[in-house]
Amino acid sequence: MTIQTDDTRDQGTGLVDAGDSSGPALKVEGLWKIFGAKAHKVIGTADQSLTRQELQAKTGCVSAVKDISFEVQPGEVFVIMGLSGSGKSTLVRMLNRLIEPTAGRVVINGEDITSVPAGKLRDLRRRHMAMVFQHFGLLPHRKVIDNIAYGLEVRGEGKAARRKRAQEMVDLVGLAGVENSFPDQLSGGMQQRVGLARALAVDPEVLFFDEPFSALDPLIRRDMQDEIVRLHHEVGKTMVFITHDLQEAIKLGDRILIMRDGEVVQCGTAAEIVAHPADDYVADFVSEVPRSHVLTLKWVMRDPEPGDSLEGPEMTSDTIVRAAARAALASEHPVRVVDDGKLVGIVDDDAILRAVVAEEEVAR
DSSP states (O other), X not given: OBOOOOSOOOTTSOOOOTTOTTOOXXXXXXXXXXXXXXXXXXXXXXXXXXXXXXXXXXXXXXXXXXXXXEEEOTTOEEEEEXXXXXXXXXXXXXXXXXXXXXXXXXXXXXXXXXXXXXXXXXXXXHHTEEEEESSOOOOTTSOHHHHHTHHHHHTTOXXXXXXXXXXXXXXXXXXXXXXXXXXXGSOHXXXXXXXHHHHHHTOOSXXXXXXXXXXXXXXXXXXXXXXXXXXXXHXXXXXXXXXXXXXXXXXXXXXXXXXXXXXXXXXXXXXXXHHSOSSHHHHHHHTTSOHHHHOXXXXXXXXXXXTOOSOSOEEOTXXXXXXXXXXXXXXXXXXXXXXXTEEEXXXXXXXXXXXXXXXXXXXX
């Protein structure tokens, strides 16, 4: 399934226009992963259209990822989500070839990593991409600052340079004061910060996250989500984030790709997915999402009419409904939605109330 990228995006997300000459940071074309002795005999035959269960019954092979294509723009936080067994972790591990694809291409900043030899791939991993795992993978005999500097050491950088860079990352992720501690002296959240700092230290072009906060307590998990948001605003890295938590996906992602049984079900912004779920599976996913916290005025406005008042408050179409509600309901006139100096829509009180009331009904 091919996913079209958006031509434009909301202000403040850090994404470039799809037409930017630099091209996508990550491009995935027709990616497949089929496990089994006869995996290569499936692609290009009628068997590739079988469901996961049908294929396994007929051939003994398991289709973990089926014909997925998408692009991630520079500076975008792209979230891939789905339930356990949906193929999301297999997919992200193919993006840096920790798992070899059965078919398809992965291009990172113009480099086709699916065709490079092993030596070149190692260099790309050391210099252009980094991964943060659910399990921290810290070296227990090394202090925090040495764990952070490890990738730079592997890359062959001198001790002074890598220690300086590691100290910068210590400060960036809020670990100042514990850089000389050992991992077992830190909380789970602090250990995950070390893993994040280690990934950032190599200054990667793309950061991959494979459910990094799943093992953390809810409060620590929320803190780490806030940390990702803060760091993204500060360093602007392209990020691909794997999660099974829709609330986490909405909080972090510029766009969200939802998977089921190895296939893409829907891809879009949180507002697009909440407003127009592709099927019952997605609708069930988003059924408890507070709509007024996700939908923008774009999704509740109507077309302007000749008799509309010109005195209502002005807001842009990317204003979140909840943020607009107080001013909208306090005004005697409908909200005028204006983008780039042009009136593009009108939001009546009942449109605001429908979103808020629907949210309150879900909460009950």
